[in-house]
Amino acid sequence: MKKYLRYIRSNRLFDGFADSDILAVLPCMDAHISVYVKHAPVFLSGDEAKLGLVLEGSLSISQVDAEGDVNLINKVGRSDVFGATFLFSGAASNVDVHADARSTLLLINHERLLSPCRSTCILHKRLIRNVIRTLSLKLMEMREKLAVVHKNTIRSKLLAYFGLRTAETHANNFEVPFTRNELADYLGVNRSALSRELSNMQKAGLIEYSGNSFVYRKQS
Numbered sequence: 610m611k612k613y614l615r616y617i618r619s620n621r622l623f624d625g626f627a628d629s630d631i632l633a634v635l636p637c638m639d640a641h642i643s644v645y646v647k648h649a650p651v652f653l654s655g656d657e658a659k660l661g662l663v664l665e666g667s668l669s670i671s672q673v674d675a676e677g678d679v680n681l682i683n684k685v686g687r688s689d690v691f692g693a694t695f696l697f698s699g700a701a702s703n704v705d706v707h708a709d710a711r712s713t714l715l716l717i718n719h720e721r722l723l724s725p726c727r728s729t730c731i732l733h734k735r736l737i738r739n740v741i742r743t744l745s746l747k748l749m750e751m752r753e754k755l756a757v758v759h760k761n762t763i764r765s766k767l768l769a770y771f772g773l774r775t776a777e778t779h780a781n782n783f784e785v786p787f788t789r790n791e792l793a794d795y796l797g798v799n800r801s802a803l804s805r806e807l808s809n810m811q812k813a814g815l816i817e818y819s820g821n822s823f824v825y826r827k828q829s
Contacts, residue, residue, distance in 0.1 A: 613715065642664070665712060667684055670691070
């Protein structure tokens with residue numbers, strides 16, 4: 610566990626925790642590390658969702674629509690939390706979560722999280738407070754994504770998405786965590802049309818890109 614402390618500490622779930630605090634509270638949460646091979650399911654639609662952090666690797670969160678098409682909702686990477694949106698719902702998962710590559714995850718027993726220990730330790734209270742804050746931020750992120758995908762054109766969707774990325778990274782140069790196919794899926798657009806629009810935007814001086822590295826030149 611100690612080798613992953615810097616990744617655990619960097620997640621907002623553990624804001625205000627020293628390393629010693631993290632090592633003390635994780636056993637209280639019945640937390641444990643699990644390794645998933647590439648493409649292995651972490652949990653599927655209809656399953657009880659799991660709450661955890663990505664320590665190595667990355668996960669894809671997707672949903673199958675009524676026509677059987679798989680729609681990418683998001684990807685989470687190192688130090689990111691997953692499963693928080695289902696924590697207080699009491700409902701089964703409505704998404705599929707798979708490992709994109711061999712991934713090491715810190716899984717937290719959500720029942721232990723929501724049932725304070727006998728001593729009602731201050732660390733447990735702090736963690737619950739951080740979980741609620743994280744859940745609120747996740748809901749805000751979902752609302753932001755809806756604002757992106759509901760734009761009318763591919764360009765407006767891309768501009769909105771790049772605007773979110775610059776806000777997240779506090780810089781106009783950033784990495785996109787998606788392949789071109791995944792980005793098209795995420796935005797709900799055609800892959801070829803997306804590539805054409807990216808090329809047109811680069812010619813117009815709105816962006817520069819190479820692979821997954823982008824520079825967004827926000828217009829005044």
